[in-house]
Amino acid sequence: MKPAAFKYIAATSLAQALALKSEHGDEAKFLAGGQSLMPTMNFRLARPAILIDINGIGDLAGIRPSAQTTRVGALTRYRALQRDPALARQFPLIGEALPHIAHPQIRNRGTIGGNLSHADPASELPAITLALGARFRVQALERERWIEASDFFVGGLTTDLAPDEMLVEIELPLLLPRTGTCFMEIARRKGDFAIAGVAAVVTLDDQDQCSDIRLTLCGVGETPIDASAAAALLTGQVPGEAAVRDVAAAVQAMIDPGGSVHATPDYQRHVAGVLTERALHLAYQRVRHGQG
Structure with missing residues (x-):
């Protein structure tokens, strides 16, 4: 099957992407890896009028460790998570779960932010972030807030994200000794x-x-x-x-x-x-x- 007709816009900045989402609300969807979104569009379970491609926003990707936490940009792909040795040492739970996620082709394109925002209850990462006590930073055009993982997933394929918000970063607290x-x-x-x-x-x-x-x-x-x-x-x-x-x-x-x-x-x-x-x-x- 093929998706319903939509307008495609490649955003060049976070501000542009959030402005478009603010303007179009639920009629717009962000395109990152597309590994969850595109199949639902092809089956016409999702019919966004606007598709906002955020792959050109480099600031949304990357793994940023600090003394107390590690922050992961929402556009970070599974492949990058799986190949980062420091992340594997600090969060072996993530390293152990990643090989279970789909197939290498999917992990090459799929992003952590897209996965969590899709909120499939059968997916591994929502349960992993919940077990690790993660927090999610979400942004709209004129505001920002943090959501605990325990409050983020509110139903099947449903999150606490407002229609004009984007998940931009995941914060993982370091594990306790022993x-x-x-x-x-x-x-x-x-x-x-x-x-x-x-x-x-x-x-x-x-x-x-x-x-x-x-x-x-x-x-x-x-x-x-x-x-x-x-x-x-x-x-x-x-x-x-x-x-x-x-x-x-x-x-x-x-x-x-x-x-x-x-x-x-x-x-x-x-x-x-x-x-x-x-x-x-x-x-x-x-x-x-x-x-x-």
């Missing part, structure tokens, strides 16, 4: 969206007991699921087999998967529980062995 992470997912084929995926971030105290835990899931709800409240059962203890099983059972009880042609809701719930156990155990072992 923190281990793990990302796991199960898909029918490599590159497919996950039947279920789990991201775990586990911080230990000097007695190897859990002092802080973040646990998020993708593919099992209308938004990425924050299951950290269920994982809090492990706080103050060494995560033994029985305790981790209790967390997995609590996760299974709190999610409400929609099912698909690839998996029933019950199977998704089962997979989420299995992956929760495995991810928590592996994150814990990585801390113990200094692997991050």
Whole structure:
């Protein structure tokens, strides 16, 4: 299929792009990598009247580390994230998740900002940013604001972005000392969206007991699921087999998967529980062995 007719404008500056978005609102869409937008346009699920190409705005791309955080421009492509050794050391959770995202051709073009703005609940990065406690900087023509990842995803394919706003930067706080992470997912084929995926971030105290835990899931709800409240059962203890099983059972009880042609809701719930156990155990072992 082919998209409905639209007007194409290649923006040369952020100010121009935001001015066009302010003028046209929901009738306009930003084009970055296009790996999510173009298929929906081809199937005519999206019919923007104006397509604003932002690929020429170089300031929107790049990875900028500092003492306390790392900021990633929204136009940064998956390929750049995957090939940055400093990012891999600081945020191994991202490095572990990236190979699960689609295929190399998609990762060569797709952008982190486009992915997060599309807000597909089966996608990995929304759950990853939620687990890492990220913040998103969004801009309109005459204002700017920060949105916590926990507030950004409000529904299926829906974010807190206003019609005249653009996601321009993602801020990632550095992990605490003695923190281990793990990302796991199960898909029918490599590159497919996950039947279920789990991201775990586990911080230990000097007695190897859990002092802080973040646990998020993708593919099992209308938004990425924050299951950290269920994982809090492990706080103050060494995560033994029985305790981790209790967390997995609590996760299974709190999610409400929609099912698909690839998996029933019950199977998704089962997979989420299995992956929760495995991810928590592996994150814990990585801390113990200094692997991050």
